[in-house]
Amino acid sequence: MSNVNIKRAVENIKTGTTVYTPVVELVVNAIQAIEDGKPEGGLVMVTVKRSPQMEMDDEDGAIPAVDSIYVEDNGVGFNDVNRNAFDTLYTDNKISQGGKGFGRFTCLKYFDSVTIDSTFSNGSSLKRRQFEMGKDTEIIVNERISEATQSTTGTKVCLGSVRHADRLNKRLLTIAKGIVEKLLPYFIAENYVCPRITLVEGDGSAEIVLNDYLGEKTAVIKEVPVQDGSFSFDVNGREHTFHVRIFKFFSPRNTKSKISLVAHNREVTENPTHSYIPEFVEDFYEHRPDESADEGRNYVIKTYVFGDYLNDHVSLERGGFEFQKESDALYGISQSQIEKVAAELTRDAIASEVTSRQEKKVAQITSYVEKEAPWHKDILKKTDLNSFPYNPSSEQIEARLQEEKFKDEARIRREVSRILSDGSVENFEKSISDIVERISETSKNDLVHYVALRKNVLDLFEKSLQLTASNEYKDEGVLHDIIFPRKKDSESLEYKEHNLWLLDERLNFTRYLSSDIPLNKGRSERPDIIVYDQPVAYRGDNEASNPVTIFEFKKPQRDDFVNPSSKEDPVQQIIRYVNNIKDGKYKTPEGRNILVAENTPFYGYVVCDLTEKVKKWLAREKDFKVMPDGLGWFNWHDNINLYIEVLSWDKVLKDAGLRNRVFFYKLGL
Structure with a gap:
């Protein structure tokens, strides 16, 4: 008689078990019962009984769900020893075979009932023992012993009414x-003949012999030869050895390659191999021996790891191990350590397939860097590409390279801090050359990135000057946003957010006073650059000796501003704007007076297309001189210290390209 809180025991079963766990537990018990009885022609039969109600399945059509599972064997049966062991929590009856004395409780976690019908030898006669597994405090309930109705020993266990049937395919x-x-170790054990195990439909319509999965002719599972499948870890002077066996599983459907840790010939855990070797994320493919691809087969790789260390530390429910998944301070060896080495041995076992995938990945990453991100060339040299996901997207490549760049910069910062905190000049001299070189490489990475982005800006700028499909030029706002974003002021725009280098490199670090925002908090005229009709002023520090630069932009091919009736004369607009500044009408964004003197230089730029009409206007009415390349005009207004250039959009594009051409050439852009 037992006195166990069965409900509590079942509720305390940890994660790691599945609906397959009790089925496998019963099959293992059946195998062990056969080993104990040593019958000739040991047989284990797993029968699937289905619900009478038909259900539609997306993949399989109309298939009834599984309701109950029966596991039957011709082993020694539930004699008094086995019966009393079943009735004892944590029994040590099968401890020599790896038994934990708890596996039967997983049955009640996934099924509503467990009934046993067994024939056993009682001296010179056979007896029949029938009972159920209790759910309260008694493990064995409703026990009945009678005369045997069959001539051989054996046991039939029924797992009735599966819970969460959707979890069982x-x-x-x-x-x-x-x-x-889960049971493959039994089929592959050396010097051992596994009993015949069959899986059948309850109505007799189908039968699968599980032993045939490794048969020569119909092999669905095939072992991969391994030269040396052993590895060891040394913990506190004691060496723990592990062994791997690797198999191809054909027609895998939606499964992935996995690493399984085994204890006492039962799979305990499995984790995807691609978490260690990314190239295992997809199926592999095996051609037929004659190389014809039409009847080849997809497969995944499953690696089984064996060892006394695993046998000794398997958890009570066989859903995991007592040691930690990651670093383990108590036991010394973690699950991830074991799996990592097993994954490396698996990679070596199918080296040709993995190498071809790695080469493809390296080519993808290298191509991305060469074509789209040349600033990462130095980082690429230092990066372990094996850690990249298989068949990575551009976003994944960029993210990983940025991560490596950040790590490299963090290492440099730590090294610099260490050197600076060391008071020894001698040590400083030894380390400084290497650190400076590494800092220079990091800075070069940023420079290449910046120059490459300039190339993209120039391409966009050139495209924006072209006619659209409707034979019109793009709205002037597009060009404006390329040079610098609209509705920004000096408080909200950093130098790296604009492209004023298109006009003049010296403007990269100047500080513009206004852009599409009224000066003096709205009490004066606003430089409205959305339509390129009002000028924009730029300046460095607010000192009287510093020049003020003013820009006026006109839409490509627009020349109506030269008409006598036009109020949009860009030269006059710049002159008026200069006079307003000199007269103190505008303030800085901080509310300070703009400091100018009689000799403060002013520069004005008008950017437009130089149509024949504009050229005549500049020569005859504005007294401008043409530049040697014919793409620009200039004039000097001595009375207000103003130098003005009228530049064509083509000149802006051409000059910007020339200034950066040597950088593009050096970078292969």
């Missing part, structure tokens, strides 16, 4: 594969 073939994966 409906297809018999898939259920078979799930059981085989």
Whole structure:
């Protein structure tokens, strides 16, 4: 008689178990019962009984869900020793075979009932023992012993009414594969003949022999030869050895390559191999021996790891191990350490397939850097490309390279701090050359990035000057936003957010006073640059000796501003703007007076297309002189210290390209 809080025991079962766990537990018990009885022709039969109600399945059509599962064997049966062991929590009856004395409780976690019908030997006669597994305090309930109705020993266990039927696949073939994966160590053990294990439909319509999964002719599972499948870890002077066996699983459907840790011939945990070797994320493909691809087969790789260390530290429910998944200070060896080495041995076992994928990945990453991100060339040399995901997208490549760049910069900062905190001049001299070189490489990375972006800006700028499909020029706002964003002022725009270098490199670090925002908090005229009709002023520090630069932009091919009736004369607008500044009508964004003197230089730029009409206007009415390249005109207004240039959009594009051409050439852009 037992006295166990069964409900509490079942509720305390940890994660790591699945609906397959109790089925595998019963099959293992059946195998062990056969080993104890040593019958000739040991047999384990797993029968699937289905619900009478038909359900539609997206993949399999109309298939009834699984309701109950029966596991039957011709082993020694529930004699008094086995019966009393079943009735004892944490029994040590099968401790030599790796038994924990708890596995039967997983049955009640996934099924509503467990009933046993067993024939056993009682001296010179056979007896029949029937009972159920209790759910309160008694493990064995409703026990009945009678005369045997069959002539051989054996046991039939019924797992009735599966809970969460959706977690158990409906297809018999898939259920078979799930059981085989968990029990494969029994099928592959050396010097051992596994009993015949079959999976059958309750109505007799189908039968699968699980042993045949490794058969020569119909092999769905095939072992991969391994030269040396052993590895060891030394912990506190004691060496722990592990062994791997690697298999191809054909027709994998939606499964992935995995690493399984095994204890006492039962799979305990499995984790995807691609978490260690990214190239395993997709199926592999095996051609037929004659190289014809039409009947080749997809497969995944499953690696099984064995070792006494795993046997000794498997958890009570066999859903995990007592040691930690990551670093383990108590036991010394973690699950990830074991899996990592197993993954590397798996990679070596199918080296040709993995190498071809790695080469493809390296080519993808290298191509991305050469074509789209040349600023990462130096970082690429230092980066382990094996850690990149297989078949990475451009976003994934960029993110990983940025991460490596950040790590490299962090290492440099730590090294610099260490050197500066060391008072030894001698040590400083030894380390400084290397650090400076590494800092220079990091800075070069940023410079290449910046110059490459300039190339993109120039391409956009050139495209914006072209006619659209409707034979019109793009709105002037497009060009404006390329040079610098609209509705910005000196408080909200950093130098790196604009492209004033298109006009003049010296303007990169100047501080503009206004852009599409009224000066003097709205009490004066606003430089409205959205339509390129009002000027924009730029300046460095607010000192009287510093020049003020003013820009006026006109839409490509527009020349109506030269008409006598026009009020949009850009030269006059710049002159008027200069006079307003000199007269103190405008203030800085901080509310300070703009400091100018009689000799403060002013520069004005008008950017427009130089049509014949504009050229005549500049020569005859504005007294401008043409530049040698014919793409610009200039004049000097001595009375107000104003130098003005009228530049064509083509000249702005051409000159910007010439100034940056040597950088583009050096970078292969």
